Amino acid sequence: MPNTPQLKSKHPYAEYIERIQQGKTLLPDTPENVLEVVGVLKSYGVVMDAYYKNLIYIAEGQFLELFPFFKYFDGKVTIAKLMRHLWHDRINFEYAEYCMKVMQWHGGGGLDEYLESETFRKCAQKAIDAKTRGNFFIRGLNKAFPEFLLEQVRQSVYYSVLGQFWDVMCEIFLTLSDLYDQGKITTIPQIVEHVKAGLVRAASKPIVYAVEIGGQRYNIIPKSAKLTFLADAAIPYVETIFFRGTPFLGTVSYNAQAQQIPFDQGRFAYGALYADPLPIGGAGIPPTLLMQDMRHYIPDYLHQVYQQTIRKEDDLLIKLCESFQKSMFCVTNATIVGLMPHPIDTRDPKEQKINLVYLQGWMDRLRSSQLESVQIGSAS
């Protein structure tokens, strides 16, 4: 692969384009980076496992519940669990919901179109009717505000879809960690390859969603909707969570007159690849929740690395975020490679040209991301 002659680019990020063309990775391939990425993905995997199970539970078990007091309990409410919940000694499921809301708000993909379709309306209406049977107040309210429950169902759909997406991702990350522990993964390209392979494997997995009300199943996304993992969950996820995101109240002013936030959501650059790790842990920075969750599941080898830094345990959340961003560049890298219109090592100049344009498109978007800063140094 490496010696294939490739088209040169004049893009400011030509260096990265070249790297991908040569089968290298966006993140420099160093043993430290491998350790950090695998370590953080391991803890992310553990947290994600809890996240996705809870999302699926809320989508199916708390469907159209207006007062889901125990939505984070996965259906098992015990006193001990309640106490721990109240003491906030728990996974911050709020973060999963935040991601879900961001995904829903930005929309995009086939899922978004499906939610506007007549099919969806019919499916959802059936479930709504079944759920609100006998509840005249809610029915009346829904009459007065006709989109009220429909919009809630759409939200449930996103709960479920993100749950299904993370189910797959969580397994990819945890097997990655296992392979690393077994010594089978030692380089960044291998990590990227592993993630890519996982994505490709799941690419055409159907996305479906049904709820059970009164012993009967109501399909909300039937199989016939033909929604699939890669196109309708993974790509919108990368677009909305990695790239767009939402402005953090802790760093960006929502003041309309100050015009700090673009009108066009396509120009949003607040996602995981762009966020500044430094304010993590402070007020108004939602990813803090994720880092706080991950801190409990850091593998020992990574924890030792963190312990050797100047501030040790004090700035753990920032270090986690920095490592996390590195790992997200690996996932992005896998996505870029996985979606290449033509094989990387193609010799056809036309295909090479198309590949180049494709890569330049990605690089344009990565211009203001943290790509440059993950190039230098490991955890500091």
Added chain:
Amino acid sequence: MLSILLWIPLIGAIAIALWPNFQSGRQVKQFSLVVSVLALVWTAVIGSQFDIAIAGSQFQETIPWLDSLGLRYQVGIDGLSFPLVALNSLLTCIAIYSTDDDLERPRFYYSLMLLLNFGVVGAFLAENMLLFFLFFEIELIPLYLLIGIWGGARRGYAATKFLIYTAVSGIAILGSFLGLVWLSGADSFVYQPDLAHSLSLTQQVVLLGGLLLGFGIKIPLVPLHTWLPDAHVEASTPVSVLLAGVLLKLGTYGLLRFGVGLFPEAWAVLAPWLASWAVVSVLYGAFTAIAQTDMKKMVAFSSVGHMGFILLAAAAATPLSLVAVELQMVSHGLISALLFLLVGVVYKKTGTRDLTILRGLLNPERGLPVIGSLMVLGVMASAGIPGMVGFISEFLVFRASFTAFPVQTLLCMVGTGLTAVYFLLLVNQAFFGRLTTRADGKVVTLPPVAWSDRYPGILLALLVVLFGLQPSWITGWTEASITQLAKTAATPVAVLAPNAAAAVLGQSSIPS
């Protein structure tokens, strides 16, 4: 009993200098910390025996020394000096505790610290003017060396400037004392409130002028202040803490004890001028502070401004205003010590105090969040926000001075408002925003803040709040003595207080 308060630091200082068995700087520090805590405990013991109802001096001790010179070892403590002695003992402990472990020439340093404590306590306790003067001079030498050896880059300049200024201050004070004793024909330098009675008003004014110059440098009052910002900027944090917390108080204490106490008539004549001088100091200090970009310099100029409030209240010389003076002294001692400590931690961790560079230090992971929160508390206390001791002390200053000098008081209140301006600039610049500690904007990870860096600040912050909620725990100590002092000085408010004349008449009967 009282002399033990002098012996503890003195013996400690000598022991550190001479005892050969110290293994490391840490050991010296621990030893001197023990000594300073002992002194603090002994202060508490004295406090527990102190009778707050007695107006005059307590625990008096007299030993003949150079009687032909009129110099006697004569010490005592009253409500005016006790809070300041306690403040000194406390801040010495804090200063020693917050000194770096890996200091160079630790023995010399700590013996100087204790010597400084010795000098200051001596000055507060002395009941003989010459003895006061001796202690006043003794305290200069360790302070000079502490700035000159362990200071910053321009320490030589700052130390020398400090020395020259305070030497002038010493000469002026000594001159006044000598003049007083000479003119009044007294046979010794023993402190007697009625010493200046026989003097003509002109003589009194001239002698008081000498004291004003001397103590005015020490306080410092504008335009005699320029040694202070330099000394603060160059001094290490613990020295700054002592300098701002206690040493400046020697100046105001001197004014109160010797200015108001010895020359009430002249004081009354000069009072309106003094009040106006206070206004100049307050506003000048505040406006200059606004323009500073060095955090420490800003706090130093804020000191100049806040010490001006003390002059204002002292000028009014009513019982209430003199209590306010005492409260403001303690309050300023605690608050400025807190601020200097915090600025010191910021400097130690970030390597800079430049407000054009520092940003976002509140960052909870990589910044100094606890120090930042204490800083917010400290600047709010300094700006006179209720719930903290700065509020009630300033309120009393204003309330008491308003009767005598309404216009000057109102102008000084503008100074309080300006305090909020510059300190808010400080907090918003350095602690809000995205974390930055270098001019080139590069992110460097700051060393972690240990709890030992925070404890002194937390302790002072607690005291600031505690006395803010219960100011009577300070004023209680001092009220009896102050009331007596105010009686001596009752002349300036004779117009407003009908019984002032009686008080003036009564003063000759006060035993000397």
Added chain:
Amino acid sequence: MNDILVQTSWWVPCYGLLGALLTLPWSMGLVKRSGPRPAAYFNILMTVASLIHGTLVFRATWHQEPVQLVFHWLKVADFDLTFLVEISSTTTGVMELVTSLSFVAQIFALGYMEKDFALARFFGLMGFFEAAMSGLAISNSLFLSYALLEMLTLSTYLLVGFWYAQPLVVTAARDAFLTKRVGDILLLMGVVTLSVLAGSLNFPDLYDWAETATLTPLVATLLGLALIAGPSGKCAQFPFHLWLDEAMEGPNPASILRNSVVVSSGAYFLIKLQPILNLSPVALTTLIVIGSITAIGESLVAIAQIDIKRALSHSTSAYLGLVFIAVGMQWTNVAFLLLFTHAIAKALIFMSVGGLIITTNTQDLTEYGGLWSRMPATTSSFVVGASALVGLFPLGCFWAFERGLDIYWYDQPLLAAIVLTVNLLTAINLTRIFRLVFLGASQPKTRRAPEVPWPMAVPMVSMIIVTLLSPLMMMRLSLLPNLASLNRSAAAALVLSGIIGCSIGATLSLNRSMARPIQKQLRVLQDILAYDFYIDRLYRVTVVFVVASLSKITAWIDRYIVDGLVNAIGLASVLSGESLKYSASGQSQFYMLTILIGVGILGLLFTWTLC
């Protein structure tokens, strides 16, 4: 039992303070492994405690004579500082209003701030906020009230500065503090003066004094102006009104309190001051003048805002302007009624706004649209809140306005016109906002907008109920006039002004895109209003400029004249200036030391010969 309740009623503010203290382990970062929500629960629990205690006290004081509690705080020399606390149904009722609004705002915050990890600090500050305000409600001492107002200033600063890393927050927090501080310092001047003149700082003594006091007109005027400066800052009145606009950078749950009870606490204090203000006709006139300017000016400014929070916060200033007018006219009952009804309505509207922001991630009115059908609670909150605000019969503000109009109708037609104009302009503004936000087609940012979860929806719904029931509550508290004695023409004019306003608002052509009026004059007018008459620039060239220049001048003088002179003359004669300035040579130091010791010995010798 009742006696104990009343005697311990001063605990009510303390609960909030205790709650704030309980958050410290989390907000100081001592607890790092688990999350900060227990701090929030503690705080809410403490608020519930104060709510229960407050309710019991309220019932105990019902139809009872007010009870005064005296606390001796500080007695020095001839100065005795006591805190007087008045426990009556009015004061405890106000305290109840504060704690209940604080309670709903905190529940709301549980939802709104759920993904903010600095929750503990936020709730701590809310507890502090609540403590200061409920303390203010029962304080009957000018000194204590002043102290509590300052604590409010501090907590406003800290709450606005909550997202301290956000650039606009940095300036907003600073401006909020400094603006209020200017008012506070002037107020402090008044407090000190009063303390000297009247000899006591408790309101009953001050009222007695004010009845018999003979002050020169100049002193009375200055005193009056100083006293109203504090409330003007707190209530965001002209010319101290800019901070409220900027304070909208803070978290929305705090904005709920700020726009309802925090600004009102300034006005409450003003009502307390009213008998003293009677000393100075100029001060009363000033109140009416700044109230009128603010009421009309800010109503207009509100209409030109494109930020939803700001469009509503300017209207808060306007309503408080009406309160100022009422106090200036010495009609404190009208002022009270207006404060009460406005607080409830505004709190509700701001809850609705919180729901909008959290679902749509925008505050820009031009980016909203078509939300009504998806968000029942949020929509109803806005509608009910807005109706209560514009004096729609029989909701809250109608009665307050009606009462005011009734009084001004014959004697002060101009003031009646102002009230009607404010109502008209508010109606235009609220209708405009409603159309932009809830009607029309969905926009990209509003096309996916599920209703907010229950922690935010429940407070909204409960406040809707409270707002709808508030006329009944007022009736039970016998605050409402008899329907028969209603001034028909005034009521009709009021309703008419609302209707006209709504129709103008409904027919106004609204451009969702940022398109600007084509006529140049209109564009200029829009800008003038949108940027609040450019008052901030006025500040910049006046006060800020003066302070900045003075500080530069004194710093220059300090460096080059005072210090320069010392360096050049004083020291150069002793040593060569150069070596002193730049070198730390040991020689010169020891030289100086010798001088010092020399002085000492010389002095001693001199004394020797003397004696």
